Amino acid sequence: MATTQKIISVLWFDGDGLEAAEFYCSLLPDSRIDRIVRAPADNPSTPAGAVLVVDFTLAGQKYSALNGGPHFKFTEAVSFMVVTEDQAENDRLTDALSAVPEAEQCGWVKDRWGLSWQITPRRMLELLADPDPARSKRAFEAMMTMKRIDIAAVEQAVAGA
Structure with missing residues (x-):
C-alpha cells in the first residue's frame, strides 16, 4: 500500500x-x-x-x-470519533454503527465487532469549548444525560431553557 x-x-x-x-x-x-x-x-x-x-x-x-483470530478483542480504550455535520448525519451513523444499545452513552456506540465509536456533532465540540464556562458546563451536563446526542436539546440547555 x-x-x-x-x-x-x-x-x-x-x-x-x-x-x-x-x-x-x-x-x-x-x-x-x-x-x-x-x-x-x-x-x-x-x-x-x-x-x-x-x-x-x-x-x-x-x-x-x-x-488475526480470536485472541484479542476491542476495548473502549480505543475508539474512533466521527465528527458529524448535522443531526441527520449523527442519527444515520449512530443507527448504522450501534449494535449494543445498552452501551450507548454520550454519543458513544459499540459496533457488531466490538469497536467503539464516538458519533459527535461538530456543534457539540464547539459548545464544549465555549469560552463562557457556564455555557460549556450546561452543554456538558446536557450531553451527560444522553445516550445519543440531540444537538437541539443541547442548544436549549446552553441557552438556559
Missing part, C-alpha cells in the same frame, strides 16, 4: 476483517477498499488463500484490518 501516512492503525478481527472494512467504507465518503492480501501459507489464524489483511481508506484515513 503506497501512502504518505506515516502511522496506520491496524484493527484485529476474527476472520471477518473484509466484512467490517466493507461495512465501514459504506458509511462515509472518501472510503474504499484499497487492497486485499491473502495468506500465502497456513498460519495460526487463517489457512493459505484466506483473507489475511485488508487495507482500506476510511474518510481519507488509511487503516488495515488483520484477520
Whole structure:
C-alpha cells in the first residue's frame, strides 16, 4: 500500500476483517477498499488463500484490518470519533454503527465487532469549548444525560431553557 501516512492503525478481527472494512467504507465518503492480501501459507489464524489483511481508506484515513483470530478483542480504550455535520448525519451513523444499545452513552456506540465509536456533532465540540464556562458546563451536563446526542436539546440547555 503506497501512502504518505506515516502511522496506520491496524484493527484485529476474527476472520471477518473484509466484512467490517466493507461495512465501514459504506458509511462515509472518501472510503474504499484499497487492497486485499491473502495468506500465502497456513498460519495460526487463517489457512493459505484466506483473507489475511485488508487495507482500506476510511474518510481519507488509511487503516488495515488483520484477520488475526480470536485472541484479542476491542476495548473502549480505543475508539474512533466521527465528527458529524448535522443531526441527520449523527442519527444515520449512530443507527448504522450501534449494535449494543445498552452501551450507548454520550454519543458513544459499540459496533457488531466490538469497536467503539464516538458519533459527535461538530456543534457539540464547539459548545464544549465555549469560552463562557457556564455555557460549556450546561452543554456538558446536557450531553451527560444522553445516550445519543440531540444537538437541539443541547442548544436549549446552553441557552438556559
